Amino acid sequence: MPGPVVVFIEQRDGKFKKACWEALSEGRRLATALGAPLHAVTAGSGIAEAAKECAQYGADAVKVADHAKLKAYANAAYARIVSKQAGNASAVLFSATALGKDLSGHVAAMLGTSVAQDCTELKVEGGRILAKRPVYAGKAYATVAVKAGPLVATLRPNVFKASAPDAAKPANVENLPIDAQDADFRAAVKEILASASKKMELTEANVIVAGGRGMKGAEHWGLITDLATALGGAQGASRAVVDAGWRPHEEQVGQTGKTVSPTLYVACGISGAIQHLAGMSSSKYIVAINKDPDAPIFKVANYGIVGDVFEVLPALTAEVKKLRE
Amino acid sequence: MNIVVCVKRVPDSSARIKPGADGKSIDPAGVEFVLNPYDEYAVEEGLRIKEKAGAGEVTVLALGGPESAETIRKALAMGADKGIHLKETAPGRDFIATAQAIAADLKPRPVDVLLFGNRAIDDDGAQIAAETATLLGLPYVGVVTKLELNGRTATAHRPIEGGVEVVEVALPAAFSAQKGLNEPRFASLKGIMAAKKKPLEEKPAAAGEPRMELVKLDSPPARPAPRIVGNGKDAVPALVKLLREEAKVI
Numbered sequence: 001m002p003g004p005v006v007v008f009i010e011q012r013d014g015k016f017k018k019a020c021w022e023a024l025s026e027g028r029r030l031a032t033a034l035g036a037p038l039h040a041v042t043a044g045s046g047i048a049e050a051a052k053e054c055a056q057y058g059a060d061a062v063k064v065a066d067h068a069k070l071k072a073y074a075n076a077a078y079a080r081i082v083s084k085q086a087g088n089a090s091a092v093l094f095s096a097t098a099l100g101k102d103l104s105g106h107v108a109a110m111l112g113t114s115v116a117q118d119c120t121e122l123k124v125e126g127g128r129i130l131a132k133r134p135v136y137a138g139k140a141y142a143t144v145a146v147k148a149g150p151l152v153a154t155l156r157p158n159v160f161k162a163s164a165p166d167a168a169k170p171a172n173v174e175n176l177p178i179d180a181q182d183a184d185f186r187a188a189v190k191e192i193l194a195s196a197s198k199k200m201e202l203t204e205a206n207v208i209v210a211g212g213r214g215m216k217g218a219e220h221w222g223l224i225t226d227l228a229t230a231l232g233g234a235q236g237a238s239r240a241v242v243d244a245g246w247r248p249h250e251e252q253v254g255q256t257g258k259t260v261s262p263t264l265y266v267a268c269g270i271s272g273a274i275q276h277l278a279g280m281s282s283s284k285y286i287v288a289i290n291k292d293p294d295a296p297i298f299k300v301a302n303y304g305i306v307g308d309v310f311e312v313l314p315a316l317t318a319e320v321k322k323l324r325e
Numbered sequence: 326m327n328i329v330v331c332v333k334r335v336p337d338s339s340a341r342i343k344p345g346a347d348g349k350s351i352d353p354a355g356v357e358f359v360l361n362p363y364d365e366y367a368v369e370e371g372l373r374i375k376e377k378a379g380a381g382e383v384t385v386l387a388l389g390g391p392e393s394a395e396t397i398r399k400a401l402a403m404g405a406d407k408g409i410h411l412k413e414t415a416p417g418r419d420f421i422a423t424a425q426a427i428a429a430d431l432k433p434r435p436v437d438v439l440l441f442g443n444r445a446i447d448d449d450g451a452q453i454a455a456e457t458a459t460l461l462g463l464p465y466v467g468v469v470t471k472l473e474l475n476g477r478t479a480t481a482h483r484p485i486e487g488g489v490e491v492v493e494v495a496l497p498a499a500f501s502a503q504k505g506l507n508e509p510r511f512a513s514l515k516g517i518m519a520a521k522k523k524p525l526e527e528k529p530a531a532a533g534e535p536r537m538e539l540v541k542l543d544s545p546p547a548r549p550a551p552r553i554v555g556n557g558k559d560a561v562p563a564l565v566k567l568l569r570e571e572a573k574v575i
């Protein structure tokens with residue numbers, strides 16, 4: 001039997017992330033295709049009971065490292081625990097979150113292998129796993145495989161489907177020893193500063209409303225916020241806007257910002273420079289609002305409105321609100 | 326203070342990327358190459374750490390073909406003191422083999438602060454930093470937007486979903502730079518001239534043990550034909566109708 005598919009499930013304050021259920025569900029599909037068992041591995045403090053939820057997404061075994069020392073994320077310590085479970089694995093999967101992207105690199109180094117970051121597709125062909133991932137921020141896609149050992153991969157949030165949890169599935173829970181060394185805690189997180197606004201994370205959002213220089217100034221951002229709120233989405237920005245100081249860095253979409261693939265991306269007053277398109281052109285539906293009919297953004301937009309954002313946005317927000325009522 | 330910054334030569338962010346005839350590499354026609362933008366933040370941070378400490382040395386290291394020397398010179402022109410060029414010897418090198426070669430070279434050298442970009446904008450690996458740090462046994466904080474040194478202790482800020490992690494580490498330590506960390510300086514004409522005379526050590530890169538192979542490189546899937554719904558706010562009802570009935574997204 002091929003070695004297990006191991007999926008790391010991340011939690012904060014005992015709450016598991018939706019993106020992890022996506023990764024675990026994809027892990028289930030992969031394990032079934034390989035004829036391998038599926039193991040969920042998680043680490044934290046006081047999470048043993050909550051971890052049982054992993055079984056509902058098809059984990060044959062739920063392995064929990066539960067210790068006060070693991071309450072805060074400590075990259076090397078977490079990696080020591082995960083890599084111990086991964087020696088004979090077929091694949092080790094993470095969500096491509098801030099934590100998953102960080103942890104996967106440490107685990108890969110301990111296993112002597114590379115990571116396929118931000119994968120958008122996994123499949124089994126002739127007994128080996130092929131992983132597809134955007135490179136050049138989405139200007140091209142690479143298909144990669146490992147020559148030996150486990151495939152270590154992170155899965156882009158919002159791309160893989162989480163299956164419906166099966167509450168009847170019994171949990172087979174195993175406690176893991178904490179054999180991390182003191183040195184593994186040298187870069188442990190000391191504290192987490194909550195972001196001022198309880199904003200939705202761009203890479204996890206299903207809907208993104210993004211603004212560019214056409215918004216003319218930070219004082220007009222309420223128009224973006226209003227539409228994002230009406231659509232239940234997150235806000236993004238072009239680099240021009242971030243560099244002008246209208247919006248924070250973490251909202252930048254593009255080659256030197258975030259690569260996103262929401263179901264709906266609304267670009268407002270964004271010209272569609274190649275570096276911006278790189279980061280968002282894998283969105284399922286793109287709407288562009290720009291007063292210049294020749295703006296390159298219209299080349300990737302499913303639907304475009306040629307017009308002034310100051311006129312179109314309030315009307316669009318009102319129309320969406322009307323629908324939602 | 327010994328500061329080492331790892332830098333990579335990558336296609337310019339405005340480059341159009343087309344898979345080449347072999348289906349594995351990119352078609353180099355018309356592509357310009359630059360110092361990876363994230364590495365500019367790392368170089369800048371290295372220079373600032375040295376300037377603040379009032380002493381020390383900033384070394385830039387690049388693994389790559391002969392052209393990587395140009396990338397090292399760019400960092401030297403910004404103000405770094407010397408370069409190490411690990412010349413590519415092994416085609417088919419993957420991420421871990423890159424990290425192994427960098428770590429092999431750095432192992433015997435004294436390093437207090439090791440800096441990387443958080444990702445190279447060509448293959449978007451986002452892992453060399455964590456891997457190299459792990460191989461060297463250094464504590465590592467990745468994707469850093471703020472770095473403060475106080476004697477032998479560093480405090481780093483690292484944005485995560487909905488917040489910022491604060492991590493405190495003792496030096497020696499490794500970090501990767503994210504946009505927002507600083508504003509990289511431009512190389513002055515004087516800097517560019519001076520860079521030509523700065524020491525550049527060249528040696529073959531250790532082979533490492535590649536594990537990952539590129540099966541193929543594709544263009545992104547084509548997007549459906551674009552459609553202009555209309556002009557101005559009068560087009561809004563039609564747009565909403567399409568989003569609701571055709572796209573089914575609202």
Ligand SMILES: Cc1cc2nc3c(=O)[nH]c(=O)nc-3n(C[C@H](O)[C@H](O)[C@H](O)COP(=O)(O)OP(=O)(O)OC[C@H]3O[C@@H](n4cnc5c(N)ncnc54)[C@H](O)[C@@H]3O)c2cc1C
Nearest residue numbers: 212213214238239240254255256257269271275276291309
């Ligand atoms: C190394 C490097 C990396 C980069 N990385 C990124 C990146 O990650 N992300 C990114 O976005 N950019 C990036 N860029 C910058 C990129 O090249 C563009 O400069 C930037 O995307 C332009 O932002 P913009 O579309 O908001 O502004 P502009 O290009 O100035 O476009 C503004 C648009 O608004 C329209 N407009 C103006 N007024 C109105 C109005 N009232 N109503 C409607 N429309 C209006 C105009 O017609 C125009 O199309 C990078 C550049 C470099 C060199």
Ligand SMILES: Nc1ncnc2c1ncn2[C@@H]1O[C@H](COP(=O)(O)O)[C@@H](O)[C@H]1O
Nearest residue numbers: 331332388441442444445450451452453
């Ligand atoms: N060939 C290389 N030579 C030197 N440094 C590199 C090389 N490749 C990657 N790096 C460093 O590692 C960082 C992250 O790269 P990556 O993990 O490939 O996205 C880069 O920003 C560089 O600082």
